[in-house]
Amino acid sequence: MAAERQQGRQAAAAPDSLAIELRGISKSFGPVQANKDISIQVRRGSIHGIIGENGAGKSTLMSILYGFYRADAGEIYIGGRLTPIPDSQSAIRAGIGMVFQHFKLVQNFTVLENVILGAEEGRLLRPSLAKARKALADLAREYELEVDPDARIEDLSVGHQQRVEILKALYRQADILILDEPTGVLTPAEADHLFRILKGLREQGKTIILITHKLREIMEITDTVSVMRRGQMTATVQTAETSPEELAELMVGRKVLLRVDKAPAIPGRTVLKVENLRVRDENGVERLKGIDLTVRAGEILGIAGVAGNGQSELLEVLGGIARGAGSVQLNGVELDLSGKHSDGQSRRLQGIAHVPEDRQHLGMIMDFTAWENVAFGYHNEPEYQKNALLMDNEALREDTRRKMERFDVRPPDCTLAAKNFSGGNQQKLIVAREIERNPDLLLIGQPTRGVDIGAIEFIHKQILALRDAGKAVLLVSVELDEIMSLSDRIAVMFDGRIMGFRDPATTDERDLGLLMAGVDDVKGAA
Amino acid sequence: MQKMPPWADALLVPLLSLLIAFAISSVVIFAIGENPVEAMKLMVTGALGSSYGWGYTLYYATNFMFTGLAVAVAFHAGLFNIGGEGQASLGGLGVALVCLMVPWPHWSLALIGAVVCGALFGALWAALPAWLQAKRGSHIVITTIMFNFIAASLLNYLLVNMLRPVGSMDPATARFPAETNLPGLGEILGAVGIPFSTSTPANVSLFLALACCVLVWVLIWRTRLGYQIRAFGKSEKAAVYAGIRPVRITMYAMLISGGLAGMMAVNNVMGEANRLVLNSVEGAGFIGIAVALMGRSHPFGVFLAAILFGFLYQGGAELALWTKIPRELITVIQALVILFTGALDNMVRQPVEWLFARAGRGAK
Incomplete structure (x- = not known):
């Protein structure tokens, strides 16, 4: 049933409104097929959630999109054009930025130094640093992404470190931002702030792919959600038209009790x-x-x-x-x-x-x-x-x-x-x-x-x-x-x-x- | 994920590395104006062509088995014991003392005494670096290297000033009494009807080394201590969670490692020289590192690698004897073998993995 719904909805999308389209992506590691003929369309300027159990193949799919792995089969279209992504440099050039679950930041570098790392221009650092400082100030104003550019990463809270990762991607002109389990390390308040940032980015026309296993986040922030199970894309649905219960069932393949049923405690000694x-x-x-x-x-x-x-x-x-x-x-x-x-x-x-x-x-x-x-x-x-x-x-x-x-x-x-x-x-x-x-x-x-x-x-x-x-x-x-x-x-x-x-x-x-x-x-x- | 079948991992990759090492060696031999094919032939016949050659090959291999196992056990605990050289020389001291000071009635008893004493001295020499690592965090690579030098100086002092017989000019101990002479491999094999040269240094210690290979395998994969050593070697943090005490495991692993290195003296000091001379270990402690690397720290791998290095040693000696090829070239060949089987392992491994992956896909 889910597959039919996906077909029905996606045929309507015009190709130029798509930020990313993956067609028939397959990837195996030895005998394990991590991705099986996956096709997905991500609309420009939307927040697209990808949920699935651990080992469902979400991370593999995103790694293919970011050039960490090469797909065994399948094609990647960025902005409607066929774009092979053999390495992460090509992904960055194609306007894709990734925020990993485990941040890739140099702990004893400042925010600025981390932002320009790998994107330095010329042999001297000073011009790049000055340029980055200005760019950071602009980005901070625009998206509520305030971070002290001269603070060392090790002195920043986890939430701020994550903002640095987002800034890194935006500084590299990313139009498409992939976030892998971004709220795992955040307080509820920090998570709320992150969501405000993401919504701000969406308003500016950026496309965001959010990988998570938290149904609440999916319901709260995404426009569209794709569900993966055992290496396959089982459904893509509009968030407004689904429920956590339905998503959980799609993920697991059976009915799931989201609430814990428990008897009252009988505390002893x-x-x-x-x-x-x-x-x-x-x-x-x-x-x-x-x-x-x-x-x-x-x-x-x-x-x-x-x-x-x-x-x-x-x-x-x-x-x-x-x-x-x-x-x-x-x-x-x-x-x-x-x-x-x-x-x-x-x-x-x-x-x-x-x-x-x-x-x-x-x-x-x-x-x-x-x-x-x-x-x-x-x-x-x-x-x-x-x-x-x-x-x-x-x-x-x-x-x-x-x-x-x-x-x-x-x-x-x-x-x-x-x-x-x-x-x-x-x-x-x-x-x-x-x-x-x-x-x-x-x-x-x-x-x-x-x-x-x-x-x-x-x-x-x-x-x-x-x-x-x-x-x-x-x-x-x-x-x-x-x-x-x-x-x-x-x-x-x-x-x-x-x-x-x-x-x-x-x-x-x-x-x-x-x-x-x-x-x-x-x-x-x- | 299994990238290739275990046999390819254990045999094919080292074999290919070895072939590359020999190919480059051939180029070097050719470059200095010798015929590489002749040279290789000479090495093979010299080391493996006669029971005399085999005797020497196995004698060297026995040394390398002990030191290779020593390094392998420490590796499993995540410790890089570079001190095999020093531990083996101290083992030599223990063996010499026990042979000279105890009036042994028969070689078999002397062998037991020498094994115990050699292992004990080697273990004690490893104990101090181990303790410094476990308690104070002094890196064991540094301390064991330093202990090699201390061992060399200590033996120098003892041999010159204390153990040298009165009137001798040679910095060595007196000859051990005849009762402590170990039966040679020729005598042993002769007794069971296999003709084997009796003029080689290979002796009964070979069987001791083989027994040690089996015992180390049992220790590492079948005992609780081995389990704890492996767990500690993989992750100290996790080991602490499981209640495995780092200090204890570091000490145990290094004591066993040092003991194995020390037992080498039974072969070279007691079995071959019958006295303790200066620099008796002759670099076997360092070869042990290469042997353990090439053998992937598995006792059977150590056994095979030890035989290979025994062959290189003996074949190299033959080469120096019969051709104009200098002995140093043998060091070059050994270095190439170590380079390709140890350091450049991935250079061969990755293409082989890729080939297997392709073949695997093709089969489907």
């Missing part, structure tokens, strides 16, 4: 009691400035906050990775925070499982196979040992196969390296590993970052099931939706402190947003 917890980083900067909180059995405490306000340190010190000072009690037993008598192993033995925020750098080893990763952190478990010397790899593989089946990890091949799984399936593997240990306390950071909708639903259900089994869960997430729908209580962190606790039933996004921005807790105090 206190499992985790944290008092005056302080953590310094390696430079001696205090990252946690006296945290007090408790998590009870059968309860999910959600920690909201903009990334980088101490949530990572909190998880790491509780998980035995970082050192700290203060008092942490698990089931009434004091935990060692000095790192002398504790590490990730001892914490696991005491009943703490930890799904880390950074799945790819902490949670697993990308070059290890799935079964090796299932042993990760549990490599000392007796069930994985054949005898005093050797590990029982066969038992481990068997256990991995069971876990993969139960958690629906695809492809169900336990000898595949972790890096060959999509983000969602990697996360399922980690969640399976940690939850199946039946821990007293689950620390879980960004459980669904970079995870597709189908897997999000599944992972949320697992977290709730653990709670309903009477376990304590400490959830850290930058996704407010996730915090609001999963948590039984919410704590908001800002600058290493807890700004206040909230009941998800009585709070709203604005209230939490103020606390996240560091505004003192008037309501809680009153």
